[in-house]
Amino acid sequence: xxxxxxxxxxxxxxxxxxxxxxxxxxxxxxxxxxxxxxxxxxxxxxxxxxxxxxxxxxxxxxxxxxxxxxxxxxxxxxxxxxxxxxxxxxxxxxxxxxxxxxxxxxxxxxxxxxxxxxxxxxxxxxxxxxxxxxxxxxxxxxxxxxxxxxxxxxxxxxxxxxxxxxxxxxxxxxxxxxxxxxxxxxxxxxxxxxxxxxxxxxxxxxxxxxxxxxxxxxxxxxxxxxxxxxxxxxxxxxxxxx
Amino acid sequence: xxxxxxxxxxxxxxxxxxxxxxxxxxxxxxxxxxxxxxxxxxxxxxxxxxxxxxxxxxxxxxxxxxxxxxxxxxxxxxxxxxxxxxxxxxxxxxxxxxxxxxxxxxxxxxxxxxxxxxxxxxxxxxxxxxxxxxxxxxxxxxxxxxxxxxxxxxxxxxxxxxxxxxxxxxxxxxxxxxxxxxxxxxxxxxxxxxxxxxxxxxxxxxxxxxxxxxxxxxxxxxxxxxxxxxxxxxxxxxxxxxxxxxxxxxxxxxxxxxxxxxxxxxxxxxxxxxxxxxxxxxxxxxxxxxxxxxxxxxxxxxxxx
Numbered sequence: 051x052x053x054x055x056x057x058x059x060x061x062x063x064x065x066x067x068x069x070x071x072x073x074x075x076x077x078x079x080x081x082x083x084x085x086x087x088x089x090x091x092x093x094x095x096x097x098x099x100x101x102x103x104x105x106x107x108x109x110x111x112x113x114x115x116x117x118x119x120x121x122x123x124x125x126x127x128x129x130x131x132x133x134x135x136x137x138x139x140x141x142x143x144x145x146x147x148x149x150x151x152x153x154x155x156x157x158x159x160x161x162x163x164x165x166x167x168x169x170x171x172x173x174x175x176x177x178x179x180x181x182x183x184x185x186x187x188x189x190x191x192x193x194x195x196x197x198x199x200x201x202x203x204x205x206x207x208x209x210x211x212x213x214x215x216x217x218x219x220x221x222x223x224x225x226x227x228x229x230x231x232x233x234x235x236x237x238x239x240x241x242x243x244x245x246x247x248x249x250x251x252x253x254x255x256x257x258x259x260x261x262x263x264x265x266x267x268x269x270x271x272x273x274x275x276x277x278x279x280x281x282x283x284x285x286x287x288x289x290x291x292x
Numbered sequence: 293x294x295x296x297x298x299x300x301x302x303x304x305x306x307x308x309x310x311x312x313x314x315x316x317x318x319x320x321x322x323x324x325x326x327x328x329x330x331x332x333x334x335x336x337x338x339x340x341x342x343x344x345x346x347x348x349x350x351x352x353x354x355x356x357x358x359x360x361x362x363x364x365x366x367x368x369x370x371x372x373x374x375x376x377x378x379x380x381x382x383x384x385x386x387x388x389x390x391x392x393x394x395x396x397x398x399x400x401x402x403x404x405x406x407x408x409x410x411x412x413x414x415x416x417x418x419x420x421x422x423x424x425x426x427x428x429x430x431x432x433x434x435x436x437x438x439x440x441x442x443x444x445x446x447x448x449x450x451x452x453x454x455x456x457x458x459x460x461x462x463x464x465x466x467x468x469x470x471x472x473x474x475x476x477x478x479x480x481x482x483x484x485x486x487x488x489x490x491x492x493x494x495x496x497x498x499x500x501x502x503x504x505x506x507x508x509x510x511x512x513x514x515x516x517x518x519x520x521x522x523x524x525x526x527x528x529x530x531x532x533x534x535x536x537x538x539x540x541x542x543x544x545x546x547x548x549x550x551x552x553x554x555x556x557x558x559x560x561x562x563x564x565x566x567x568x569x570x571x572x573x574x575x576x577x578x579x580x581x582x583x584x585x586x587x588x589x590x591x592x593x594x595x596x597x
Contacts, residue, residue, distance in 0.1 A: 091454040092425045092426050093425070093426065094454075190329065191327070191328045191329050192327075214452070217451065218327055219327055220326075220330075221327075221583045222587055222591075225541050246452070246453070246454055246455060246458075247481075248455055249542075249544040252544035253542070253544075272545075283544065284455060287455050287456070288459065291454065291455070
């Protein structure tokens, strides 16, 4: 259920590296329960913004809150209340499925009983109960991605950040992954996602598009297509970002 | 021309390439389309003599990739999936290095790289490690071209690259093809397949189909329907229970439903959905995309094994 209750508020966010302005006065809100697509060309400033919102980088100026916490002073609180997954950083290849879950459960400070209960439920849902002692490195990429996502939301964060979560996976797995996203949303988790697949942009409730450090468009996929007189998001993106 | 004859490669119990055979014609832009782990990189590394096959043979413009590997390297340009230039050397120094290694100069073949290199030339004194993703990609392509290769092998040059830069990159490939260079390029993005002259769909070390993109899409063996509804996720779940349905997948805001040839009509699908209180929707025949073809072939392979 999408509400108008913001879980991320970004006001006048600026991040400079020396003279280079990576984020040039960003303003937006992400509502509780929505799938928010964060698009933009390489080098547009997406990663910089995500790092700030995850509490990993301090902005130059602005007023930003994530899950109710301030990005300047309460970064540890932010980290406890979010999940994060990317194509590049996911799970430890040399550890088993079970060990990875235990590790992340520990990092997020979950109680043992709670972790065990959720682990059982999660492995059952993914059909991986018999594989919990398999090393991550031996699993097909599609499984790894699905597991990484499930572990990223094991502590039931308010928001999960997904940075190109479906890069390189086959078309069936890619769609199964989106079904997992929908399930998470039904549980009330807000999803903040970046992708280079423009059909996936259409699965988002709202989409923002960045170019040269600014947000140049932000609306529902439907309205963006209307506004830019385009038949799909690929055309919208090409018109805006080119 | 690249001729691949029953190339085989295993890593322990994993079959990376299962007796793959393939011909890439001279001057062709040939796409190897498949997800990570399908065997694309193994095939390319074997062709570039960076990896030995367990069985089978291959030739590049008549040269055997094992016996004549030194000659093969002289006539081929290679862009690996991972950025492999020298990060501590500047843009210009990298290019200079590759030209020198191949016994040529930047000046001699500048016409080949001009259009690509001009875009990064303003940064020629910057270290390669400090370049953005798009610029690294352009430099890597320039370095792969500077010795005037007859064949180009590009391993996922557009992975992780935004939609705009991806389009530009394919425009560059088309121009290189027009110069007569044979190009073998791999990608996990199925929408890029249609730009190629011919493509091979690869999964689990096997080629599922080799054809022109158009022929592949037209040869779609089952019925394909585009279903539009207000409650797309709900409708998708319902269609999963349609008798004899083969698959239902979302393509943006549209569902693609595959049913056996001649089994259903828009009417019969609508009737089934109205039984479940779903009536506000449209069902119409649709043309298959490469991704539809890939999904169907993947499902067929799974059903067989």
